[in-house]
Amino acid sequence: MGNPDDGVELLWREGEREPRAGLSLGRIVRAAIELADTDGLDGLSMRKVADRLGFTTMSLYRHVPGRDQLLDLMLDEVMGERATERATEQITEQITEPAPGQATAQATGQATGQVTEPEQPPAAGWRAALEAVARQTWHTCRRHPWMAEVRGTRHLPGPNAVAHYERMLATLTGTALRPSEVIAVVGLLGRFVDAEALTLVEIQREERRSGVSEEEWWGNRDSLYERLGQYPTITRLWETGGWDHPEDSFEFGLRRLLDGVETLVRERDESRDETCPECGTPLEPAASGRPRVYCSRACQQRAYRRRKSGAGNCG
Amino acid sequence: MGNPDDGVELLWREGEREPRAGLSLGRIVRAAIELADTDGLDGLSMRKVADRLGFTTMSLYRHVPGRDQLLDLMLDEVMGERATERATEQITEQITEPAPGQATAQATGQATGQVTEPEQPPAAGWRAALEAVARQTWHTCRRHPWMAEVRGTRHLPGPNAVAHYERMLATLTGTALRPSEVIAVVGLLGRFVDAEALTLVEIQREERRSGVSEEEWWGNRDSLYERLGQYPTITRLWETGGWDHPEDSFEFGLRRLLDGVETLVRERDESRDETCPECGTPLEPAASGRPRVYCSRACQQRAYRRRKSGAGNCG
DNA sequence: CTTCCGCTGTTTATGTCGTACACCAACTAC
DNA sequence: GTAGTTGGTGTACGACATAAACAGCGGAAG
Numbered sequence: 001m002g003n004p005d006d007g008v009e010l011l012w013r014e015g016e017r018e019p020r021a022g023l024s025l026g027r028i029v030r031a032a033i034e035l036a037d038t039d040g041l042d043g044l045s046m047r048k049v050a051d052r053l054g055f056t057t058m059s060l061y062r063h064v065p066g067r068d069q070l071l072d073l074m075l076d077e078v079m080g081e082r083a084t085e086r087a088t089e090q091i092t093e094q095i096t097e098p099a100p101g102q103a104t105a106q107a108t109g110q111a112t113g114q115v116t117e118p119e120q121p122p123a124a125g126w127r128a129a130l131e132a133v134a135r136q137t138w139h140t141c142r143r144h145p146w147m148a149e150v151r152g153t154r155h156l157p158g159p160n161a162v163a164h165y166e167r168m169l170a171t172l173t174g175t176a177l178r179p180s181e182v183i184a185v186v187g188l189l190g191r192f193v194d195a196e197a198l199t200l201v202e203i204q205r206e207e208r209r210s211g212v213s214e215e216e217w218w219g220n221r222d223s224l225y226e227r228l229g230q231y232p233t234i235t236r237l238w239e240t241g242g243w244d245h246p247e248d249s250f251e252f253g254l255r256r257l258l259d260g261v262e263t264l265v266r267e268r269d270e271s272r273d274e275t276c277p278e279c280g281t282p283l284e285p286a287a288s289g290r291p292r293v294y295c296s297r298a299c300q301q302r303a304y305r306r307r308k309s310g311a312g313n314c315g
Numbered sequence: 316m317g318n319p320d321d322g323v324e325l326l327w328r329e330g331e332r333e334p335r336a337g338l339s340l341g342r343i344v345r346a347a348i349e350l351a352d353t354d355g356l357d358g359l360s361m362r363k364v365a366d367r368l369g370f371t372t373m374s375l376y377r378h379v380p381g382r383d384q385l386l387d388l389m390l391d392e393v394m395g396e397r398a399t400e401r402a403t404e405q406i407t408e409q410i411t412e413p414a415p416g417q418a419t420a421q422a423t424g425q426a427t428g429q430v431t432e433p434e435q436p437p438a439a440g441w442r443a444a445l446e447a448v449a450r451q452t453w454h455t456c457r458r459h460p461w462m463a464e465v466r467g468t469r470h471l472p473g474p475n476a477v478a479h480y481e482r483m484l485a486t487l488t489g490t491a492l493r494p495s496e497v498i499a500v501v502g503l504l505g506r507f508v509d510a511e512a513l514t515l516v517e518i519q520r521e522e523r524r525s526g527v528s529e530e531e532w533w534g535n536r537d538s539l540y541e542r543l544g545q546y547p548t549i550t551r552l553w554e555t556g557g558w559d560h561p562e563d564s565f566e567f568g569l570r571r572l573l574d575g576v577e578t579l580v581r582e583r584d585e586s587r588d589e590t591c592p593e594c595g596t597p598l599e600p601a602a603s604g605r606p607r608v609y610c611s612r613a614c615q616q617r618a619y620r621r622r623k624s625g626a627g628n629c630g
Numbered sequence: 631c632t633t634c635c636g637c638t639g640t641t642t643a644t645g646t647c648g649t650a651c652a653c654c655a656a657c658t659a660c
Numbered sequence: 661g662t663a664g665t666t667g668g669t670g671t672a673c674g675a676c677a678t679a680a681a682c683a684g685c686g687g688a689a690g
Binding site for chain 2: 004005008009012151152153154156157159162163165166169170173178179180181182183184185187188191192194195196198199202203206214217218220221223224227228231232233234236237240241242243245246247249252253255256257258259260261262263264
């Protein structure tokens with residue numbers, strides 16, 4: 001219902017004038033975010049948002065087309081809060097920051113959006129930068145757990161979301177990755193963070209709903225464990241304490257993923273294409289600055305015209 | 316509501332006697348699976364299941380405690396179907412199998428549950444085996460897209476799910492990974508497959524609901540693309556065709572993940588602990604068969620007694 | 631044979647949700 | 661003054677899970 005482009009207008013319009021009293025888009029969005037922060041995504045209903053603001057349910061529909069578009073607006077609003085990050089951090093976070101030094105490095109890193117520490121032999125600066133933005137996304141997800149719960153592939157990005165995407169993609173310029181691989185890496189990391197955040201939310205939600213902690217609940221499933229004796233691998237891992245001191249799921253996964261990306265980057269770096277994609281003649285690498293792709297200005301222009309004629313979609 | 320242990324009983328009880336007519340647990344579960352296969356998870360309601368079987372809604376509650384437990388039962392039922400895999404595969408699958416040779420290798424691999432191809436210099440057999448089970452999970456998720464939609468961290472595993480878990484864990488025995496790392500790798504891969512399957516489901520669902528294909532929908536968002544000109548990285552990736560020929564999300568991610576795991580395995584293999592964890596004396600490696608952990612039968616026994624005295628939970 | 635009970639299926643009702651629709655008061659423009 | 665727009669309200673619908681009470685049935689015990 002309704003043209004999605006209206007959502008674009010809503011997301012990208014600037015300089016909202018807030019009326020003295022009464023409702024406004026900004027007030028609705030902020031109230032919805034507060035509500036979702038405390039009650040989770042399924043605790044977020046149009047009725048509750050309206051109640052919190054002291055208006056009737058249907059009044060909201062004068063400002064927001066529907067719940068879905070409200071979610072889009074909430075997401076982009078949340079993507080924009082990075083300045084006040086350090087201030088509100090310690091409220092909910094105590095597990096996620098294992099080493100304060102690391103967290104600080106990440107905070108300074110995300111201020112510029114791209115960290116380059118050239119004196120680090122094995123991995124180039126891209127790895128630190130990519131890790132930094134991943135951790136930043138992680139932090140945002142932890143502060144607003146409902147973010148990971150919002151599903152769907154047709155969420156319009158607002159200015160803040162696009163800026164964030166741009167920042168992630170930018171970390172990988174300078175590597176020899178192909179464009180499609182840059183995009184794939186960023187997507188993969190994004191989905192990873194989302195998935196990890198999602199399982200955390202689900203644990204929290206079920207703990208709050210049932211009043212029983214996750215550990216306790218699984219600990220009480222003796223009737224299940226009785227039946228696991230005949231599975232040798234599970235039994236051996238159990239006996240050797242595999243479940244007693246589990247790995248930190250996010251840290252472990254992040255490291256594996258970055259390692260995997262690193263091998264790809266190395267692979268591409270080794271077999272870096274030394275020929276001009278337009279005429280095929282070998283090109284001498286640029287001594288400094290941005291690595292060159294074309295052998296000459298003429299080839300660069302030819303490639304540009306070719307691209308311009310046959311434009312493709314972003315599907 | 317209701318003791319979770321009742322769910323365990325429901326899942327693990329064997330030899331269901333099916334009545335001639337009327338309802339039964341098995342019939343309900345199978346009807347629910349069929350329904351979810353076609354309508355998705357949010358198209359699965361108790362009303363529709365009952366309608367499909369020709370009974371009233373509330374009649375289901377005589378056999379299943381509630382919707383959540385029904386989901387648990389559905390999941391385990393689906394985990395059990397591996398024999399008829401090749402038969403039903405070509406119905407919905409055409410994208411997921413890029414190279415038939417690869418798919419065949421995977422199919423034979425999952426038949427035994429553990430593939431070992433000792434003549435492969437860089438990666439040991441664990442990698443092929445792990446890839447095989449990951450692909451198997453992927454196939455199951457593609458055949459029953461609602462699987463990935465089922466969320467929550469307190470789903471009781473039935474016999475089929477446990478067998479599958481056992482199989483995944485078993486692929487990594489023989490590597491020098493620590494127990495907690497084995498578990499973490501399997502969990503990471505599982506969440507990855509789920510996440511990838513989930514985004515595919517979401518695309519399908521929105522395509523069916525709106526009648527507009529994903530590509531088409533994003534292609535029509537010109538009002539959005541107008542505003543992206545000022546983002547240099549996005550613009551450059553766009554112009555160099557990064558979105559024209561995107562990577563296969565699952566294949567790309569799987570390779571990165573396996574690469575990441577491989578570096579960890581290598582790392583652990585290099586610094587493989589050459590000393591007995593009980594007495595610290597160096598132990599000579601076993602010439603063949605399962606790599607030895609203890610220097611002597613005496614130390615092995617001592618470690619066993621120590622474990623037995625201090626048992627820990629599986630939280 | 632009767633009485634009772636447990637198993638199964640039905641009926642009715644409660645409370646949640648998003649949102650379509652009709653209505654109305656106040657404000658703005660001509 | 662009159663017409664049109666904006667913003668808030670009240671009612672209503674159809675979907676959902678499921679609680680609670682009720683009704684037919686078969687078998688067992690008295």
